Amino acid sequence: xxxxxxxxxxxxxxxxxxxxxxxxxxxxxxxxxxxxxxxxxxxxxxxxxxxxxxxxxxxxxxxxxxxxxxxxxxxxxxxxxxxxxxxxxxxxxxxxxxxxxxxxxxxxxxxxxxxxxxxxxxxxxxxxxxxxxxxxxxxxxxxxx
Numbered sequence: 001x002x003x004x005x006x007x008x009x010x011x012x013x014x015x016x017x018x019x020x021x022x023x024x025x026x027x028x029x030x031x032x033x034x035x036x037x038x039x040x041x042x043x044x045x046x047x048x049x050x051x052x053x054x055x056x057x058x059x060x061x062x063x064x065x066x067x068x069x070x071x072x073x074x075x076x077x078x079x080x081x082x083x084x085x086x087x088x089x090x091x092x093x094x095x096x097x098x099x100x101x102x103x104x105x106x107x108x109x110x111x112x113x114x115x116x117x118x119x120x121x122x123x124x125x126x127x128x129x130x131x132x133x134x135x136x137x138x139x140x141x142x143x144x145x
Contacts, residue, residue, distance in 0.1 A: 065122035099138050
């Protein structure tokens with residue numbers, strides 16, 4: 001039995017190129033967010049799976065980093081993470097190849113090298129990083145303010 005379980009759902013109508021879909025989360029924070037071929041492979045209004053994956057990874061990683069810092073007595077004043085999910089062509093389709101985490105933190109009492117070591121550890125320990133490990137390259141860049 002799982003200790004934690006979270007749900008999301010998706011609906012799609014039509015073929016790939018002209019169809020449209022919606023995604024929602026159990027909490028209702030994301031409700032019927034539109035996605036389509038254009039929002040995924042071109043430019044269109046709505047979201048896409050890769051954008052949602054990047055948002056989820058940014059959130060998970062940032063929480064993990066903050067927890068690590070605080071557990072060692074370095075409670076951060078703020079941590080911001082921008083995640084970029086990159087895809088490459090793979091056979092007849094695409095593959096998520098890289099997740100780039102650009103992290104900026106305001107943490108008193110540590111230097112840049114120490115911050116970078118915490119970022120590397122958090123990138124390794126984050127549960128969503130674990131899901132991607134061995135399949136998606138996770139690259140991180142850290143800046144201490």
